[in-house]
Amino acid sequence: LKQTHSSLQAELKSAQEELDKKQKDQKNLSAAQTSQKNQLANLNKQNNELKKKLADTEKKLKEETTKLKQDLESAEAAAKKTGEEQDTVHKNIDELKQKNEKLVAENTKSKDMVKKLKILGKQMKEGK
Secondary structure (H helix, E strand, C coil), X not given: CHHHHHHHHHHHHHHHHHHHHHHHHHHHHHHHHHHHHHHHHHHHHHHHHHHHHHHHHHHHHHHHHXXXXXXXXXXXXXXXXXXXXXXXXXXXXXXXXXXXXXXHHHHHHHHHHHHHHHHHHHHHHHCC
């Protein structure tokens, strides 16, 4: 009877240890899942912020492009009217073109970042 009791206690202890281990594993999995959800939420937030920044950048780019075109037209008209100021006008035109190219490059970079974040978000969703 003592031996049976001892073996039952050993089995009970073993079963309790296994139960404790499985509960711990379940808590760890639950924590990992919560962490992934938080990471996905953070990525979505960053994605939305970047979309807004991209929209603002595109708006600014359009405004700057329009302004640069107007400035370019004004500069070209002034160059035609006055031959003496032609060198200065061409210098301004080159500066405006460089500004425009820089803004286009920034816009492209922002678009690429948004694309990368979208891909990363999809990968995180699929990784669940």
